[in-house]
Amino acid sequence: DRHRPGATRDGARVEIAANINRAAAAPGALDAGAEGVGLMRTEFLFLERDSVPAEDEQEREYRAMAEALGERTLIIRTLDIGGDKDVPYLGLEREDNSFLGLRGIRLCFERPDLFLPQLRAIVRVARDHPNVHVMFPMISTLEDFRRARALLDDVRAELDAPRIPLGVMIEVPSAALLAPQLAPQVDFFSVGTNDLTQYTLAMDRLHPQLARQTDAMHPAVLQLVALTVRAAEAHGKWVGVCGGAAGDEVGALILTGLGVKELSVSPPQIPAVKAALRQHDLATLRDLAERALAQPDAASVRALARTLSAGEVRA
DSSP, X not given: OTTSOOBOTTOOBOEEEEEESXXXXXXXXXXXXXXXXXXXXXXXXXXXXXXXXXHHHHXXXXXXXXXXXXXXXXXXXXXXXXXXXXXXXXXXXXOTTGGGSSOTHHHHHXXXXXXXXXXXXXXXHHHHOTTEEEEESSOOSHHHHHHHHHHHHHHHHHTTOOOOOEEEEEOSHHHHHTHHHHGGGOSEEEEOHXXXXXXXXXXXXXXXXXXXXXXXXSHHHHHHHHHHHHHHHXXXXXXXXXXXXXXXXXXXXXXXXXXXXXXXXXXXXXXXXXXXXXXSOHHHHHHHHHHHHXXXXXXXXXXXXXXXXXXXXXX
């Protein structure tokens, strides 16, 4: 059953992909039922070592991942460090609030010595593997996206490579609010619900007293996901979710009801997410999502979803 394509009971397709860190994890993800990789976290190549991985080492890792997946989609996220991911050998200055500092694409702009070799490694692999997609993390302005895309375009021109499907992570409220302007320029969006939740609610998701309240099912967060989906659909683009909410069964149902087309989760969660989706028709999930947006808080959204499981919510 885990190898059946992800879909609702009435056959509406939702791709269930895996979040993985290294090529070595790809066979296990496929065995768990992954239909592709919705998030390759490239920062893990940079962690637990004393120096920057060379361009050819990065290329070998991305190539091994692409080859392991065959024709299945591989979405490579460019380097996303800062915040809760520290890399001592880079000599980055300590920041008072690292979650609001040089994270993700912001750090890449400051350190082209890290970013450009990574882009070259990705583009070389994408030249041979059309299943490779790229996405940029921590985009918060249109200028961020245009600047990152221009650097990618320069590398593609230098290596005489074809166009690569390009996406943006929606993990800051400003990116969700700008989705109508970003949508014509990207191929897809991927919502990082962990960060989107902490930035929307202004709660540190690692804070011992606040962690339980940083729930992506909060209607304020769901409204931003809904806005992103509407903007994407208006331009014929798709939205995935690669944050923790995608692997939470309640989250998977509500996100599907909002119009999300891909859920990327940790491999052990794949069978349960597929099984949960197969129990409900898309119309029922749309109705659930619509009601979720009108709830006062995350606990109410979860309570509403429990009534669905008991068969009380009807489309």
